[in-house]
Structures are given as C-alpha cells and as structure tokens.
Amino acid sequence: MVTISVENVSKKYGDIIAVDDITLEFRDGEYTCIIGPSGSGKSTLLKIIAGIVKPDRGRVYFDGEDVTDLPVDLRCIGMISQDILLFPHITVWDNIIYGPTAKGYDTDIIVRAGREIIGLLGLKYNFRSYPDSLSRGSQQKVAIARALATHPKALLLDEPLGGLDVRAALDLKFEIKRLAKDLKLTTIHITHNQEEALSIADKIVIMRRGRIEQVGKPEEVYDIPSTPFVARFVGGESNFFEGVIIDESSGKLIISVKDLDLRIETPSIKGLSVNDEVLVSIKPEHIMLTKDEGVKGTVVEKDFLGAYTRLIININGKDVIVRVKKTSLNVGDTVRVLLLKAHIFPYPKEGLERAIAYE
C-alpha cells in the first residue's frame, strides 16, 4: 500500500558505523527480507524506516514524500519484534483492539476492526483470557493481530519468529506471508535465518558490516552470489578453494584448483585473465559422487539430516562438504567426485578469511 525508499542513509553509534550509506527501495506490496549476521545493521535500518531511530545522514520517503522527520506514530506502520510486547494486564481481546481504542474510535468500529482481524488470522483463542495463558507462538499471532487492527500500510518485522520453537516458527512464517499478501502490505522482514528468508521473500537484501552485499530475488542470490560472503551465507555452509586461471580461449576460462588437483571450466568473467588468482566457491549440493569419474577422495564423516545426508570427503588432505539426497556410502569408503557448478570470484585483497568472515 506504500512504496518506501531510503536514500544514502547512515547511522553511527559512537565509533561504530551501524548503517553505512544505504540506498534501497521497497515497492508497494512487496515482501522483502533483509538478512545478515547479528551486528550487520539490519535492525538499525528497520528502525530508521519506522522512525524510531533518526539517521545521521540520508532521507526516508513514503510514496515519494519525505518522512525523515515524521514521528513513528504518524507513519501508518505496524511493527512486530522478537520480544512480544503484549500488555500482560489486559485480555487478549483488549490487546487486539488496543490501537483503534487508543485512537478514540466509536465502539462499533472498534469491535468490527477486532472481529475482522480475528477472522482474517483465524484465531481461535479464549479472547477473555490473558496473554500469558497462551504459548509464545500464539502470543506472537495476537501481537500481529494488534498491529494489523490499526490498518497499517506497511508491516515491519524484526525477527518475528525468533524465540519460537522451530516447529511453531515453520507454520507461522507462511501465515505471516499469506496475511501480508492478502492485505497488500509492503512488508520488510528482518532475520538472521536465510532459510526463512528464501522461502517467503519476493526480494532479499543481504547486509554485512552496515553495507549491502547483494539485492535480488531468492533464486538470484542463491544461484548468482555477487560476493564470497553471499556464497557462504545463502544456502548455509560452502566450500572455498584457491584457484588460478591457467588458460583462456573462446569465451572460456580454465581454472586450476590446486588443493583438489582438478581443473574447472567456466564462461569468461570480466576483468579476469590468465595467471589471475581466484576464489572458487562450491556449494555442498553442487558436488556429485560417482564410482569411476572425477577426483578420488575418502569419506571421513557422515551425518544423516532427514531429507538429505551431509558427508565430509577428504580429497588430497582437504575436507570437502557434500550434500546428497541418498547415499549408501559409509565412513572409510573411497569415492570419486565431480563438480557440477562453481562460483568464481577475483581473489579478495583482504584475504579469504576476512572476505567470508561472519562478523
């Protein structure tokens, strides 16, 4: 219901740069997830959009109108955080209708707003009970109902599923997405859980150290990571190797991965040529196990993870993480591996460790 944009926004806390010159647009009705490690500045950015924190520099616009100096209660937003801030001393029903009541609407309008939102969320609680009689998951649903009862144009969610049981969070995340879409809300959802983000977002923003690493659709940030950190962060766990370009011909690069004693071929990459050092990132699910083709290795670890199995394969003394759907291999078995896909980056000046560092 509103297009939100931030332009060159920065915020410092003492010497720490929390948000460093960020420009972003959140389109009308779009569901955006901002992901990144703790301390990456995502919460600060959300608070700037909400009007809770004032940026040191930069502007915030709602539908083109500058709202940087507009207080939080005039921005027509609903905000949900990990700490469920329900009023403990009033009933579930009174919590839900708190917004319309505080605005001094007529009783029949308040009651209609409350019933409407209860119907929409399909809440089936004892509304005369108090919040602490509900589970955490249910309390969070009531908090969402309370936020929506004020008819916001945008929904800002700061780790809304944090602190919930994994199983309860799984169900609630799809419910939040459905609601946001039904109500055509512009939604900005912050999480450190990249799986959660990939499964519900229209658009993903990846942040680290106060800056944006990449913006794209879920499939884009997974398939075409623009930095080594994104390659590590999206999809969870990755393999990194040092490589060098040894040949270039007819639009192809040949890269030698010394640690694995193998060569890979990729389409040419702008700015990279023969003898350049590169960083090769290989996702654990992009490695195929074969009997008689590829490089030889030994299975040194095997973990059953339900829907798939994670293996560690030692190849020339180097541990490689592999994910396969099914396998009859066991620890100690010899196997050969083929690479299905790799992501190539210019070798980072700051060094590998720093380039993929979490903090």
Next chain:
Amino acid sequence: MSYLEVIDLRKNYGYVKALRGVSFSVDKGSYVVILGPTGAGKTTLLKIIAGLLTPDHGRVMLEGEDITYKPPELRGMTYMPQGYALFPHMTVWENVCFGAEVRGISMDTVKEILEIVGLYHRRDSYPDQLSGGQQQRVALARSLASGSKIVLLDEPLSALDLLLNVELRYELKRLAKKLELTVIHVTHNYEEALSIADKIVIMRRGRIEQVGKPEEIYKHPKTVFVANFIGEINYFEGNLHRGDNKYDVVEVSDIGGILVPRGLGVEGHVIIAFRPEDLELYKNSPPPINSFKSRISSIEFHGLRYRVMLNVGAYSNVKVDLWFKKPHVKVGSEVYVHMPPERALVFEYPKEGLISALSVE
C-alpha cells in the same frame, strides 16, 4: 550396566506435572540429544541429572551408583544453563580457563576450543564487549574445557545466528568425541538434533515419546507426533484393510486406495503419512500403483530445495520437496503424484484426536 541411567523420574511443580515417569540410559562417550517442544520437561530433566533439582520419584544412576541426592559439585558433571552466566570481571580467556586450570586441562586444548568457537581473537575481551551469540560461544567453550567427563548443555546453540548454529553443530560433535565427553544436550530444534546426536530422546508433556538413532526416528517414528515433530509430513485419514498377500490398502476418501506393505499398520481407522521428499512427480506414465492425478498450485524456492504444492482429491496442501534440483513441471499443470508404498508411515488414529496428537503445546 549403563554408564548413566535415569529411572522413572517424576517431578511436579504444584499441579503441573513436569515429568511423568522418564527412563533412559546414556552410554559412555555418547552424544544424547533430548528433543521436544517448550514445556516438555527437558530442562527439569537436565537439572535433575545435574543435581540442581531433586525428583519427587525415581533415581539417577552413574556407573551403578545412586546419585539422586548427591550434591551437584560431587557428580563430576558440568551444566551449562540456558542463557550464559559468564564472569563479568574476567576476560574470555580467563572465563574459559577457570575450570580448566583446576582440572588440569592443557592450555593448548583451551586455545583449540576457543579457535573452534571462533573467538580466540577475542580472548582478551570482557563479556559485555561481546554480542549475545559470542557470549553463548564462550559459555560453551567454558563447559567443554571444564575437565568434566559429563557435560549437560541446555539449548547451547539457540542464541546463535542460523549459519553459526549450523557450522558449530558439527564442531561441537567433533570436539565432544575428541575430548571423550559424554554429552546430554537439550533442544527444540530437530535439525540440530538430527545432525549432532548419536541418540535422540523425544519428549512431550513430561513423557518420552521415542528413543532412537536419528535415522531410526526419522524413518520409523512411533507416533504421528514424532513423525511431524522431527520433520514435515503430509497426512491423510483413512481405513486400513487387508489386501493381497504383499500389500494392505488404506482407503482415503477423495483420493482412493493407497497400498502399503503388509503388516505396517493394524486394520481400522488410521493416519497414513508421507514425507515431502518421499513423494515423486510424474508428467506421464507413473508407476502402476499409488499414483494419483493432481494439480500443481504453487512452486516455491526454499534455497536447497523447491517445494511443489499440489491439490490431490480434496487435499489442497500436499507438499512435495525436490532437493538440490529444479522442478520440470509448471504451476497449474496436471501431474501424477506417486506415493512409494515402502515410504508410507502408518499410525493408528489417535484416540485424543488428530489436532491434539500433533499439537506442539
């Protein structure tokens, strides 16, 4: 004789029955994960083993000795509570060394443990200079370096970002094995449990639902609650009757007869379930049995997998997961969904009703 054993533990808090008769054993050097929803009694159980609570009934045995009433400090165990009580006036290094020095753990081991949790470079920092996740990693390092051979961990990875949580799981298991620790680890996160545990104990409402190896529990859950709690399932209600000599048939209204291997379930009212990754999609010529016409209502990208949602008969939310590959089907198209008989999970219809049987509360 088991190394560590709890026998028929019961504990009430006023009217609330936190534990209603819990028994299981732990082998020396094994990694046991106690998994269950909030309120299952996991923390109470861990505190009784640690000696911080006494049970109303039952015993805790360590190498044949009854230690139910033995003071915590004489049990040779280290307990890491939820939250992380670090010494605020000591650096990271001093916090981790605190127990290690007393018990004669080498400083090399301390260094290695700090490196594994990724905080060796912060060894001179004080706890209030660290984030919550970092403090949790320090607390974990301190527990592992305490010199105790039995380590009790209450949600040790819960405050961590997902990626750190995933990466630390494997390191934690590796380190526990290397230091020959016996670990009891409490969590509500089934993925964490599957990836770390030698043995999983699933608890609910003060009772044990199932004990087994990760693969055993995932593939052969004893109850529909366990099936649903340790991963996702599609479930259908039906009636099981004897078929020919190889298969029994579960009649599901609006879908038809689903064949299951003989002897998998008892005759009568049942729930039949399939995991999303076990269902197969065919555009044409599906296997002759257990293949049903369906329509694709959505395809979602979830990172490592694609989730295809199907309408099958009256069931509108059948989930099919394709791991590590792109689907070759389109939204709106008709496909056959094949339910491999050997992958079927069959449960007697729960007496308490299905909603209550699946509830995580």
